[in-house]
Amino acid sequence: MDIASFSLDLFKYILAGCVVAAAANWMFWAKYNSHAFRLKTMEARQAATRDVRSLRLQAYERLVLLVERINPVHAAVRLYRPDLDAAAFERLLIEEIRAEYQHNITQQLYVSDSAWSVTERVKDNTIALIRNAGAGLPAGATAKELSTVLLAHIAALDENPYDSALKSIKNQLVG
Numbered sequence: 001m002d003i004a005s006f007s008l009d010l011f012k013y014i015l016a017g018c019v020v021a022a023a024a025n026w027m028f029w030a031k032y033n034s035h036a037f038r039l040k041t042m043e044a045r046q047a048a049t050r051d052v053r054s055l056r057l058q059a060y061e062r063l064v065l066l067v068e069r070i071n072p073v074h075a076a077v078r079l080y081r082p083d084l085d086a087a088a089f090e091r092l093l094i095e096e097i098r099a100e101y102q103h104n105i106t107q108q109l110y111v112s113d114s115a116w117s118v119t120e121r122v123k124d125n126t127i128a129l130i131r132n133a134g135a136g137l138p139a140g141a142t143a144k145e146l147s148t149v150l151l152a153h154i155a156a157l158d159e160n161p162y163d164s165a166l167k168s169i170k171n172q173l174v175g
Contacts (some may be wrong), residue, residue, distance in 0.1 A: 052110075059110035060173045063119050064166060066104045070097045070126050071162040073154060076147040089143035090134040094127055115172035122165045129153060 068074060072093070079092055101123050108116040133149040154160065 056110045057173070059107040060115070060169060062104050062107045063111060063115060063169050066100055066107075066119060067122055067162055067165050067169065069100050070123055072126060072130065072150045073162075076150055080143060080147060082143065084143040086134055086137050086141035086143060086146040089146050090130055093130050097123060097126055097130075111169075112172045115169050118165050118168045118172075122161060125161060 069078075075093055075096060079089075079096055081089070081092075084092065130150065133153055134146055137145055137149060
Protein backbone atom coordinates (compact mmCIF):
# COMPACT_ATOMS: atom_id res chain seq x y z
CA MET A 1 0.00 0.00 0.00
CA ASP A 2 1.51 3.22 -0.96
CA ILE A 3 1.34 6.44 0.95
CA ALA A 4 -0.75 8.26 -1.67
CA SER A 5 -3.49 5.66 -1.59
CA PHE A 6 -3.44 5.66 2.22
CA SER A 7 -3.63 9.46 2.36
CA LEU A 8 -6.53 9.50 -0.11
CA ASP A 9 -8.47 6.92 1.91
CA LEU A 10 -7.72 8.82 5.13
CA PHE A 11 -8.90 12.07 3.53
CA LYS A 12 -12.15 10.36 2.34
CA TYR A 13 -12.88 9.04 5.84
CA ILE A 14 -12.14 12.38 7.48
CA LEU A 15 -14.28 14.19 4.90
CA ALA A 16 -17.13 11.70 5.37
CA GLY A 17 -16.89 12.11 9.15
CA CYS A 18 -16.99 15.89 8.84
CA VAL A 19 -20.02 15.70 6.52
CA VAL A 20 -21.85 13.41 8.97
CA ALA A 21 -20.94 15.67 11.93
CA ALA A 22 -22.05 18.79 10.03
CA ALA A 23 -25.37 17.16 9.06
CA ALA A 24 -25.99 16.05 12.64
CA ASN A 25 -25.10 19.50 13.93
CA TRP A 26 -27.41 21.14 11.40
CA MET A 27 -30.30 18.78 12.31
CA PHE A 28 -30.02 19.02 16.09
CA TRP A 29 -28.67 22.53 16.65
CA ALA A 30 -32.07 24.23 16.20
CA LYS A 31 -33.70 21.83 18.66
CA TYR A 32 -30.94 22.38 21.19
CA ASN A 33 -31.15 26.16 20.90
CA SER A 34 -34.92 26.07 21.22
CA HIS A 35 -34.69 23.90 24.32
CA ALA A 36 -31.97 26.08 25.86
CA PHE A 37 -34.03 29.21 25.18
CA ARG A 38 -37.13 27.71 26.81
CA LEU A 39 -35.08 26.66 29.82
CA LYS A 40 -33.60 30.15 30.25
CA THR A 41 -37.04 31.72 29.86
CA MET A 42 -38.49 29.41 32.49
CA GLU A 43 -35.65 30.19 34.90
CA ALA A 44 -36.15 33.94 34.38
CA ARG A 45 -39.90 33.59 34.97
CA GLN A 46 -39.30 31.68 38.20
CA ALA A 47 -36.86 34.33 39.40
CA ALA A 48 -39.38 37.07 38.63
CA THR A 49 -42.10 35.15 40.48
CA ARG A 50 -39.83 34.85 43.51
CA ASP A 51 -39.17 38.60 43.43
CA VAL A 52 -42.86 39.48 43.11
CA ARG A 53 -43.75 37.06 45.89
CA SER A 54 -41.22 38.78 48.14
CA LEU A 55 -42.61 42.23 47.27
CA ARG A 56 -46.14 40.97 47.83
CA LEU A 57 -45.26 39.67 51.28
CA GLN A 58 -43.58 42.97 52.16
CA ALA A 59 -46.67 44.86 50.98
CA TYR A 60 -48.93 42.81 53.25
CA GLU A 61 -46.52 43.45 56.12
CA ARG A 62 -46.76 47.19 55.41
CA LEU A 63 -50.58 47.00 55.41
CA VAL A 64 -50.54 45.29 58.79
CA LEU A 65 -48.19 47.95 60.11
CA LEU A 66 -50.42 50.69 58.65
CA VAL A 67 -53.52 49.31 60.34
CA GLU A 68 -51.66 49.05 63.64
CA ARG A 69 -50.30 52.59 63.38
CA ILE A 70 -53.66 54.19 62.54
CA ASN A 71 -55.43 52.33 65.32
CA PRO A 72 -56.48 55.17 67.69
CA VAL A 73 -55.43 53.13 70.71
CA HIS A 74 -51.83 53.09 69.45
CA ALA A 75 -51.84 56.46 67.69
CA ALA A 76 -53.22 58.31 70.72
CA VAL A 77 -50.53 56.87 72.96
CA ARG A 78 -47.77 57.47 70.41
CA LEU A 79 -48.77 61.05 69.57
CA TYR A 80 -50.17 62.25 72.89
CA ARG A 81 -48.88 65.59 74.08
CA PRO A 82 -50.44 67.06 77.23
CA ASP A 83 -50.00 70.64 76.02
CA LEU A 84 -52.45 70.15 73.11
CA ASP A 85 -56.16 70.88 73.26
CA ALA A 86 -58.63 68.38 71.78
CA ALA A 87 -58.98 70.19 68.43
CA ALA A 88 -55.20 70.34 67.88
CA PHE A 89 -54.81 66.71 68.93
CA GLU A 90 -57.62 65.71 66.57
CA ARG A 91 -55.83 67.48 63.69
CA LEU A 92 -52.55 65.83 64.66
CA LEU A 93 -54.13 62.36 64.69
CA ILE A 94 -55.83 62.87 61.33
CA GLU A 95 -52.67 64.29 59.75
CA GLU A 96 -50.68 61.32 61.02
CA ILE A 97 -53.24 58.85 59.64
CA ARG A 98 -53.22 60.54 56.23
CA ALA A 99 -49.41 60.65 56.19
CA GLU A 100 -49.20 56.95 57.03
CA TYR A 101 -51.71 56.16 54.31
CA GLN A 102 -49.86 58.27 51.73
CA HIS A 103 -46.59 56.64 52.73
CA ASN A 104 -48.05 53.21 51.98
CA ILE A 105 -50.25 53.99 48.99
CA THR A 106 -48.00 52.17 46.51
CA GLN A 107 -48.52 48.90 48.36
CA GLN A 108 -51.83 48.51 46.52
CA LEU A 109 -49.80 47.31 43.51
CA TYR A 110 -48.86 44.12 45.33
CA VAL A 111 -51.92 43.29 47.44
CA SER A 112 -55.37 42.12 46.47
CA ASP A 113 -58.11 44.67 45.79
CA SER A 114 -60.01 43.32 48.77
CA ALA A 115 -57.08 43.82 51.15
CA TRP A 116 -56.55 47.35 49.88
CA SER A 117 -60.24 48.24 50.20
CA VAL A 118 -60.22 46.95 53.79
CA THR A 119 -57.27 49.21 54.49
CA GLU A 120 -58.96 52.23 52.91
CA ARG A 121 -62.17 51.55 54.80
CA VAL A 122 -60.30 51.31 58.13
CA LYS A 123 -58.51 54.59 57.40
CA ASP A 124 -61.74 56.40 56.47
CA ASN A 125 -63.63 54.97 59.46
CA THR A 126 -60.80 55.94 61.81
CA ILE A 127 -60.83 59.53 60.58
CA ALA A 128 -64.63 59.61 60.98
CA LEU A 129 -64.32 58.15 64.49
CA ILE A 130 -61.78 60.80 65.50
CA ARG A 131 -63.92 63.60 64.06
CA ASN A 132 -67.06 62.31 65.78
CA ALA A 133 -65.24 61.99 69.09
CA GLY A 134 -63.90 65.53 68.72
CA ALA A 135 -67.29 66.91 67.76
CA GLY A 136 -68.85 65.54 70.94
CA LEU A 137 -66.40 67.34 73.23
CA PRO A 138 -66.84 70.83 74.71
CA ALA A 139 -64.79 73.70 73.25
CA GLY A 140 -62.04 73.73 75.92
CA ALA A 141 -61.45 69.96 76.02
CA THR A 142 -57.94 68.58 76.32
CA ALA A 143 -56.09 65.97 74.32
CA LYS A 144 -56.50 63.59 77.25
CA GLU A 145 -60.28 63.93 77.10
CA LEU A 146 -60.27 63.24 73.35
CA SER A 147 -58.10 60.15 73.93
CA THR A 148 -60.47 58.95 76.65
CA VAL A 149 -63.51 59.37 74.38
CA LEU A 150 -61.74 57.58 71.49
CA LEU A 151 -60.80 54.65 73.69
CA ALA A 152 -64.33 54.49 75.09
CA HIS A 153 -65.80 54.43 71.56
CA ILE A 154 -63.55 51.58 70.52
CA ALA A 155 -64.20 49.66 73.74
CA ALA A 156 -67.95 50.01 73.22
CA LEU A 157 -67.84 48.33 69.80
CA ASP A 158 -68.95 44.72 69.63
CA GLU A 159 -66.01 43.79 67.43
CA ASN A 160 -62.74 45.67 67.19
CA PRO A 161 -62.57 46.92 63.57
CA TYR A 162 -58.76 46.91 63.62
CA ASP A 163 -58.58 43.27 64.65
CA SER A 164 -61.15 42.43 61.96
CA ALA A 165 -59.14 44.34 59.35
CA LEU A 166 -55.94 42.55 60.34
CA LYS A 167 -57.69 39.20 60.15
CA SER A 168 -59.07 40.03 56.71
CA ILE A 169 -55.67 41.19 55.42
CA LYS A 170 -54.01 38.02 56.74
CA ASN A 171 -56.69 35.88 55.09
CA GLN A 172 -56.08 37.66 51.78
CA LEU A 173 -52.39 36.82 52.01
CA VAL A 174 -53.03 33.15 52.69
CA GLY A 175 -55.93 32.82 50.29
